[in-house]
Amino acid sequence: MRPLARIRYGIAASLAAMLVAGAAPAAPIVTKEGVLPFGTELGEDAAALPTELFATELAGGERSYQQKLGDMLFSSPALFGGVAKQAGMSCNTCHAQGAGNAALFVPGLSSRHGNFDTTGALFNPKTDNGLFDPVTVPSLRGAKNLAPYGHDGRFASLRDFIRNVVVNEFAGPEPSGGVLDALVAYVQDISFLPNPKMASDGKLATATSQAAHRGEVVFNRPFRHNASMSCATCHQPSNAFVDGQVHDIGSGGRFKTKTLVNADFNAPYFHDGRFDSYDQVVGYFDKHYDLGLSDGERADLVAYLDAVGDASTPATTDTVQTELDEIAVFVSVLDTAIHDHNAAIVAVAVDTVGGEWRELGEHYPEAKNTSVTAGLKQRGTARAAVREMVLTLRQVDMAAARGDFDAAAEAYADYREQVAPATSALAAAEPFSLFDPSVRRQHFAALARLAELAK
Amino acid sequence: MQSFFQFSYLSRGALIAAFAAATISAATADPLTDGAKAYKPFAAEHIGIALAGAKELQAAAKGGDVKAAQAAWIKSRKGWEAAEPITGEFFSKLDDAIDAWPDAKQGYHAIEAALFSGKLDEIAAPADRLVADLTEFDKQIKAPGFTFAPQGLLNGASKLAYEVGENKSKGGESPYAGTSLIDMGENVEGIEAVFKLAFEPALKARDKKLAAAIDDKIEDVEKLVKVGDMKKVDQAALKRNGEELAVLLQNAASKLKLKKPSIGE
Numbered sequence: 061m062r063p064l065a066r067i068r069y070g071i072a073a074s075l076a077a078m079l080v081a082g083a084a085p086a087a088p089i090v091t092k093e094g095v096l097p098f099g100t101e102l103g104e105d106a107a108a109l110p111t112e113l114f115a116t117e118l119a120g121g122e123r124s125y126q127q128k129l130g131d132m133l134f135s136s137p138a139l140f141g142g143v144a145k146q147a148g149m150s151c152n153t154c155h156a157q158g159a160g161n162a163a164l165f166v167p168g169l170s171s172r173h174g175n176f177d178t179t180g181a182l183f184n185p186k187t188d189n190g191l192f193d194p195v196t197v198p199s200l201r202g203a204k205n206l207a208p209y210g211h212d213g214r215f216a217s218l219r220d221f222i223r224n225v226v227v228n229e230f231a232g233p234e235p236s237g238g239v240l241d242a243l244v245a246y247v248q249d250i251s252f253l254p255n256p257k258m259a260s261d262g263k264l265a266t267a268t269s270q271a272a273h274r275g276e277v278v279f280n281r282p283f284r285h286n287a288s289m290s291c292a293t294c295h296q297p298s299n300a301f302v303d304g305q306v307h308d309i310g311s312g313g314r315f316k317t318k319t320l321v322n323a324d325f326n327a328p329y330f331h332d333g334r335f336d337s338y339d340q341v342v343g344y345f346d347k348h349y350d351l352g353l354s355d356g357e358r359a360d361l362v363a364y365l366d367a368v369g370d371a372s373t374p375a376t377t378d379t380v381q382t383e384l385d386e387i388a389v390f391v392s393v394l395d396t397a398i399h400d401h402n403a404a405i406v407a408v409a410v411d412t413v414g415g416e417w418r419e420l421g422e423h424y425p426e427a428k429n430t431s432v433t434a435g436l437k438q439r440g441t442a443r444a445a446v447r448e449m450v451l452t453l454r455q456v457d458m459a460a461a462r463g464d465f466d467a468a469a470e471a472y473a474d475y476r477e478q479v480a481p482a483t484s485a486l487a488a489a490e491p492f493s494l495f496d497p498s499v500r501r502q503h504f505a506a507l508a509r510l511a512e513l514a515k
Numbered sequence: 516m517q518s519f520f521q522f523s524y525l526s527r528g529a530l531i532a533a534f535a536a537a538t539i540s541a542a543t544a545d546p547l548t549d550g551a552k553a554y555k556p557f558a559a560e561h562i563g564i565a566l567a568g569a570k571e572l573q574a575a576a577k578g579g580d581v582k583a584a585q586a587a588w589i590k591s592r593k594g595w596e597a598a599e600p601i602t603g604e605f606f607s608k609l610d611d612a613i614d615a616w617p618d619a620k621q622g623y624h625a626i627e628a629a630l631f632s633g634k635l636d637e638i639a640a641p642a643d644r645l646v647a648d649l650t651e652f653d654k655q656i657k658a659p660g661f662t663f664a665p666q667g668l669l670n671g672a673s674k675l676a677y678e679v680g681e682n683k684s685k686g687g688e689s690p691y692a693g694t695s696l697i698d699m700g701e702n703v704e705g706i707e708a709v710f711k712l713a714f715e716p717a718l719k720a721r722d723k724k725l726a727a728a729i730d731d732k733i734e735d736v737e738k739l740v741k742v743g744d745m746k747k748v749d750q751a752a753l754k755r756n757g758e759e760l761a762v763l764l765q766n767a768a769s770k771l772k773l774k775k776p777s778i779g780e
Contacts, residue, residue, distance in 0.1 A: 091690035093745040137751060146750055411751060414758065418681070428611055430619045444779025447677055451765065451778070454758040506618040513618075513637070514628035514691045 087504060088165075090511055095146040096166065097182075101173070102153055103163030107500060108375040109382065110159035110325065115204075115251040123249065123389075125396050129405070130246025132390040133239060134158075136412040142231035143183050148415070151225070151243075158250040159199045160326055170194055175333040184231040196333040198318075199326050202252040205300045206319055211331040213306040213316035219244050252300070252321045253371035262297030268367050275364025278357050283349055291345070291361075295320050301368065310348050324369035338365045379495055380486045383420045384479075387413055391475075394456065398468050403460045406468065410457035414450045420486070421446035423494040431506035432499055435492025442489035445482040452478060546720070547665040547771060550713035555663060557708045558601050559656045564594030566649040572626070573642045576635050584638070588630055589694055591645075592623060596701035600671035600709045601663065609652050613645065616688060621645070624689070631691040665713065666773050672709040673764040673776040675702050679736065680757030696748065699740040706760070707733050714771060721770045729767065732760045 089100040096102075116123050123131075135152040137145050154161050154176075162174040169176040175196045181188040195211050208214070209221035222243050226232040235243075257268045264276050279291045294317045295301040301320035308314045315331045329335040335344065342361050346353045353361065376382060391413045397405040424442045425432040432439075452475045459467035486493075494500045568591025575584035595602070595613070603610040616624040621644045629637035655661060679702045689698060710729060718726040739753045761778060768775045 091693060093693040093695055095746050148750060428615045430615050440779055447778045451758060451762050454762050458759060458762060510618045510628050514632045
């Protein structure tokens with residue numbers, strides 16, 4: 061279904077982007093009374109989510125409260141102001157699971173799927189630069205090793221970069237030091253995905269294809285007109301394939317060197333997403349630096365980039381359990397916040413987790429939804445369970461807001477007791493929910509027919 | 516009992532008060548029974564508005580008047596949304612037929628997408644069916660023997676309080692008509708009518724503070740949706756206040772000797 065949506069907008073998608081976005085039909089915004097432009101696609105309807113791994117957990121540890129707080133805040137619309145807040149957007153809307161978002165398209169701000177103008181008037185009129193200069197949404201995997209930040213590398217610190225996104229790009233209130241620290245802690249822990257084709261020193265593993273190995277040689281070979289340079293000069297294999305610098309490569313300014321690690325899943329390429337494929341990227345560099353590559357060398361270089369940019373599990377199917385796991389991480393913030401009598405964090409956590417529950421509930425079509433007929437009783441039970449979770453959480457917030465943290469703890473205990481039966485109800489109804497591919501197809505096909513009728 | 520339509524000229528708040536005043540003389544020993552009786556004319560009035568609008572829609576469609584048909588759809592929908600605390604709870608089959616989506620063959624949404632893109636020829640059959648379904652609804656709700664069970668009223672109001680906070684900025688249920696703000700305003704009025712007419716007198720006698728808290732919370736929600744432009748609705752605050760209202764209504768259940776309201780489907 062995804063390719064059909066792409067054709068509709070006249071944009072070709074790479075296989076990698078399709079994998080990350082999931083094989084789901086697009087569900088653009090079709091109302092004109094909302095704050096986002098008609099036709100906006102946020103990619104939130106993806107059936108598969110980018111895999112998100114954390115360095116702490118890969119090392120066998122457990123993430124800290126601060127990291128989990130940052131994770132929750134990353135998915136909270138409360139950080140933003142203006143249109144983004146109104147639309148319920150969060151950092152995670154664009155950086156889905158800490159990765160990019162090849163499906164993102166905002167009419168008037170995007171020149172193609174996967175980019176948008178962060179200095180346009182829609183999200184913050186005060187920082188509108190008057191130019192149409194859309195940029196891609198960078199993956200945050202391995203961000204700890206990828207300074208400087210921003211496409212033009214203007215921020216040496218991740219903290220300053222995040223503050224800029226919140227305050228200037230999305231008109232949010234000035235975040236507290238604690239909020240910024242938590243967001244930094246979370247982002248810095250997002251790991252590159254494992255890639256069995258690569259050795260730890262940035263060289264190809266021996267089992268990788270012959271073509272990729274030949275490409276590795278080309279990658280490290282000095283340019284024919286400048287022997288002091290090769291692809292590896294900037295994309296340093298032993299340094300996450302970056303050099304921490306900005307360069308003018310003829311693309312319209314000075315832009316930071318992008319990592320090639322897991323880059324198969326970071327399309328579209330270049331700061332503005334002008335290229336869909338490695339073949340196009342290699343073609344550009346061949347021409348710009350007059351590298352004189354043969355067709356075979358170009359193909360080998362592409363095979364090498366494919367190998368370097370790969371990952372063993374780039375995407376994870378969205379299931380009830382994956383959603384519940386995420387909710388469990390977010391809600392765990394309440395353990396500390398209630399204990400510390402921190403009503404502000406309780407409020408943000410309840411709003412955010414409640415929102416996550418509501419989104420989960422929307423996966424279960426209501427009785428009046430004509431696109432789904434089976435599992436009516438199970439769906440009803442699941443929807444009711446979700447609503448109870450939301451309202452029990454709300455009781456936590458109401459108690460904390462009036463300063464009664466004993467009552468908040470009691471309501472939170474009730475919430476925890478309800479998780480198991482709610483999980484059972486959701487699992488029983490999963491075959492009749494949008495987590496099921498056929499139900500999903502029916503539902504989105506019905507929406508598409510309706511949109512077609514309304515044209 | 517006064518005529519269902521004689522209060523139509525009044526403002527909404529005054530309308531609810533008028534319905535309350537009209538039923539005082541019929542008081543019995545059970546305040547919840549009295550409350551349910553007091554609420555019935557309000558629901559019947561609004562189903563009547565929904566039916567009248569549907570008939571106007573039917574006529575406008577036959578006459579080829581797109582603008583009039585659209586205005587009639589919105590009028591009908593307003594009546595429906597104000598009655599929503601009871602539509603699914605007490606008339607689930609008719610509710611499923613009248614309010615099915617996304618691409619139902621009957622009901623409001625079968626008409627909406629075609630009507631608001633100017634395709635009158637597509638709506639004749641569903642408009643006829645809508646009139647028939649609402650006529651049946653109107654008949655059932657106005658039947659002298661029909662009464663609202665207080666538990667169902669509390670369920671319906673609590674459920675709608677939760678739903679009013681659903682994010683409508685992406686289109687809500689009626690994205691092509693673009694009536695989300697109207698829908699929400701009518702929903703809040705509908706909740707207010709249930710509370711004021713069916714439960715407030717009894718709750719005031721048992722827990723004055725909780726009754727006042729619910730009244731205040733309804734007012735908070737009302738303020739959030741009465742901003743004139745969907746783009747100005749504070750979605751996060753609306754969701755939060757809608758949930759708080761649902762919690763308060765749940766809390767009222769034990770005071771009223773009712774079960775904790777179910778807010779599922």
